[in-house]
Each structure stands twice: as structure tokens, then as C-alpha cells.
Amino acid sequence: MAKCEFVNTGAYLQSQDCAHDQVINGLFDFYTKTLLPIEQAISFEQFQSTPITEGEMRSPPMVLLVGPYSVGKTSFIRYLIGKDIPGQNIGPEPTTDRFVAVMHGAEERVVPGNTLAVAPLSPFEGLQVFGNGFLTRFEGAVVNSDLLKAVTLIDTPGILSGAKHRDRTYDPDVVMKWFAERCDMIILLVDVHKLDFSDELAGVVQILHTHADKVRVALNKSDAVAQQQLMRVYGAVMWSLAKVLGTPEVCRVYLGSFWENPPSNADTSKLLRAEMEDMIRDLCMLPRQSAVRKVNEIVKRSRKVRLLACLLDYLRSEMPKLGSADKKKTKLLADIDGVCATVCKKYQLSTGDFPSADVFLDAAARMDFSKFPALKGKRLQHGKLLEELANHLSSTIPGLLELLPATGQRAI
Secondary structure (H helix, E strand, C coil), rough: CCCCCCCCCCHHHCCCCCCCHHHHHHHHHHHHHHHHHHHHHHHHHHCCCCCCCCCHHHCCCCCEEEEEECCCHHHHHHHCCCCCCCCCCCCCCCCCEEEEEEEEEECEEEEHHHHHHHHHCCCHHHHHHHHHHHHHEEEEEEEHHHHHCCCCCEEEEEEECCCCCCCCCCCCCHHHHHHHHCCCCCEEEEEECCCCHHHHHHHHHHHCCCCHHHEEEECCEEEEEHHHHHHHHHHHHHHHHHHHHHHHHHHHEEECCCCCCCCCCCCHHHHHHHHHHHHHHHHHHHHHHHHHHHHHHHHHHHHHHEEEEEEEEHHHCCCCCCCCCHHHHHHHHHHHHHHHHHHHHHCCCCCCHHHHHHHHHHHHHHCCCHCCCCCCCCCCHHHHHHHHHHHHHHCCHHHHHHHCCCCCCCCC
């Protein structure tokens, strides 16, 4: 029987610099005083995502694990932390039927999702918006592990095809989007024996595409194929990813056998060990890069907020004083791409910051355009809020980044 061989993450872990807390404090102050008031004025939550909580801002970096059932997500976590997860169930059938936040604690236990969502400074407070249907399928697994002092791992249900995926008591795609926005790294696990991307898996990958800078692919069980075949498998995975994402750019793909036994194929053992070490090194660098990641997310969010404010102002201004408002509303929504292009040209904005067209159309169809806030109106303090946002983005945010020392490593 092969000797158990868990990863030694302690050799790679990098602690957060002392400037980290100072940057997070400044960033949260900017968000609550400058960005959040604009979000509330334009009902940003209806079009994009819920407000960022203090718990989310101050939480350790999170890593989201995604993949089909039986690809090895739970075994991957066990490999990283070197011990069993409370309540774990590993097998060839779909075993993980819920989202599990694996986090650090002295006493190993399972925490129900409802309790986790209301805990003080919990990074999962925002999940309450999905209701009891989701929270009963969410739990925390507390484990005493060195790695978990630095990162929180999010295990997800295996992505099923057809009706099984749709019949859950919550919308897994919406929940996945919530986690993807807040995680520092997203690891898509792929089995070397199951390279086909189902429609459901392809849909999830497309959700992750908007966070492509966070996505990494782990080609699990790579020791099960010979060296020459592994080369073909790698090429097939890259082709499938390019087809699903629709872009020529590719993300980093790690080869490995992520469980407690060492790679079994002598021909590829050296390669797989080097690949697995690269992945662990990138994973363990997240604490040092967490502040930069959060700054980046706030800047991206600020651009989306500004574009939405300008878009809503334009839609309001196009509504007729007399005549059929419903007809004009229908016409504007039918040409929303053209409307967005006009707004972006007028205010020198990027169409890449436009919210999902389907989500926007669904939300806007239920609203009265004449009641949207005007850029120079009272709700946006006659333009003062957006001016302050622009000033802070050009001065405060660069100042926060200057507090952080260079790590000598590329950003994740």
C-alpha cells in the first residue's frame, strides 16, 4: 500500500504584511463613505450584487473549488489540510450535496449555514439573501490546520447534468456567482477520464469567465495516464476551455494527483510533483496578495457603479413627458446594447463594465424609468457623490497601494 503523503503547506505559507490591516481599513472606509451611498441611490443590488459587508472585507482569502461530481474536490481539500473534514463523504457517486466552507478553528466541528451567516463579522452574511432554501444546504467545517489560518476553502456540490442540477432548492448559478465575486482564487478541477464539458459545467465556467484572472485549472488524477497520453489530455482540456470561454487566452493548468497517496506513474511522477508544488506555492501566496485583490475588486465595482448611474440617468432622460411611457421603455430595452454604447461614448466609459444584459433587462423591466436617479439630482447630491468617487479613485486608492510592499511575485 502506498505511503500517505500530505502536502507540507507550512513551507510555502506567507503571512500578511503589517500594512495589510491599514489598507483594509482605508478600503472599507472608502467603500462605506463614498461608494456605498451611490450603490444605495441607484439600487445597485437590484442589477449587480449585494453590498460588501465588513466581514467580507476583513476575511482571510477564500478559494472556491468547482467541478463535476466525483472529480476529487473534497479529496483535494483533505490533501491540502492533511486531515479529514468534519462531516466529509468521499466516493464515486455525488457525495457533496452542499456548499461547505472549510475554515480554521481550535475545536473541530460542523457549523450550520444559518448560524454561520449571522455570526459576528462573518464573511457569509450576504448569503442570507438566498434564504433558507440555500442556507440549509450550506455549512462550515471547522478544522485545526495551519493552511486554514491563512485561507478558507469553499467546497461545492458536484455539477450535475440535466434535471438534477435544476431541481435543487436554490439557484446554484446565482450562488456560484456570489462566491466567485468574493473569492481570491477559483480552482476548476477536471478529471483526466472525464474531459467532456456538460452544458451545466459550461454554464458555470462562463460565469467564472468574468473573473478569469482568478481561475486556475487542476487536471486531477493525471498519474492514471501515460506520459504521451497525458500530453493529448492536456491539449484536449485546453481546447475545451477555449471553446467554452470563447477567448484565445488560457488560464494556468496544473497537472497533479491531489490526494494523500504519491503519484503512481513513475514516468510522470517528477513532472506532477513539480506542478503540484507550483499550485501549492500560488495558493499559499494568497494572504500576501489579499489586500491587492480586494483593492482591485473595489476599483472594478466602482467602474460598474459609475456606468450604471450614467445608464439609469440616460434611460430616465429618454422617457417622454407626454405619450406612452411603456412603448418608449420597451423600445429602449429592445436596443439596450445600442443604449449602452451611446452612454459609454458620452461619458467615456467601457462597455466591459456593463452588467449582465439578461440580469439588467429582468430587473429594469419591473421598474419605472422616470424614477431613476438623475446624475445631477438630489439622490446623488447633485453630482457631488460621483465627483468624490472620481477623486478618491485617483488619489486615495493609489495611496493605499503604495502602503503595500512588492512581493516579487506576479499577482494571482
